[in-house]
Amino acid sequence: xDRHSLMCxxxxxFQKGLPLCAKPxxxxxxxxxxxxxxxxxxxxxxxxxxxxxxxxPVFEHRRAGASTLAALxxxxxxxxxxxxLVSAHPAVNHNYAREHRYNLWFVVTGCDRAAIDRALADxxxxxGQTPLDLPMLESFHIDLAFALDHAAIALDQPSHSAEVRxxxx
Numbered sequence: 001x002d003r004h005s006l007m008c009x010x011x012x013x014f015q016k017g018l019p020l021c022a023k024p025x026x027x028x029x030x031x032x033x034x035x036x037x038x039x040x041x042x043x044x045x046x047x048x049x050x051x052x053x054x055x056x057p058v059f060e061h062r063r064a065g066a067s068t069l070a071a072l073x074x075x076x077x078x079x080x081x082x083x084x085l086v087s088a089h090p091a092v093n094h095n096y097a098r099e100h101r102y103n104l105w106f107v108v109t110g111c112d113r114a115a116i117d118r119a120l121a122d123x124x125x126x127x128g129q130t131p132l133d134l135p136m137l138e139s140f141h142i143d144l145a146f147a148l149d150h151a152a153i154a155l156d157q158p159s160h161s162a163e164v165r166x167x168x169x
Contacts, residue, residue: 001034006042018055053087053094066116067093067109070123070131071102079104085126091119102132 001009009032019027025043026036046052074082079097086095086106095106108123110116124130 001032001038003042003045006032006034006038007046010039010042010046065109065111066113067107067136068116068120069134069136070106070108070120071098071134072104072106072123072127072129072131073102074104074127076103082127086123089119089123089126091115092123106131 010028013031014028018024019031021027023036025039029036029039032039043052043055047055072082072086083095083097083104086092086104089108091108091110093107093109095104097103098105108116108119110119120131120133
């Protein structure tokens with residue numbers, strides 16, 4: 001399987017769940033008909049290019065501790081820099097940009113509310129402003145996944161991020 005197809009297959013098939021076993025990358029490789037080394041190299045390339053920020057579980061917060069949705073209003077010229085700082089914080093699950101005055105949104109997790117408050121204080125110091133804190137009042141399940149258009153991949157694209165943009169509908 002060529003690199004482009006492997007990338008799209010990995011993103012398409014495993015974005016909603018990894019195999020729960022002792023060697024998940026080997027199981028992924030078996031399912032895709034490639035070697036475990038090829039899967040790991042492709043995932044490393046996606047991470048190195050910034051397309052993939054992390055691979056890991058997302059827990060139901062009430063069973064695994066506490067979490068909150070938070071947002072910052074960042075000057076557009078500083079958004080990438082502040083997003084990188086926020087992403088690097090160990091309590092941040094993920095972040096994303098929005099077209100709004102509050103343009104950087106992120107999820108903070110911790111063992112309890114006090115841990116969340118400490119993480120938000122750390123982030124406030126990094127960002128130079130207090131994040132908007134939006135704790136969940138009611139839980140909703142959103143089955144989020146992105147369908148990739150494999151036919152839209154340009155084989156001559158030099159970067160993984162350009163390839164993924166070409167895959168998204």
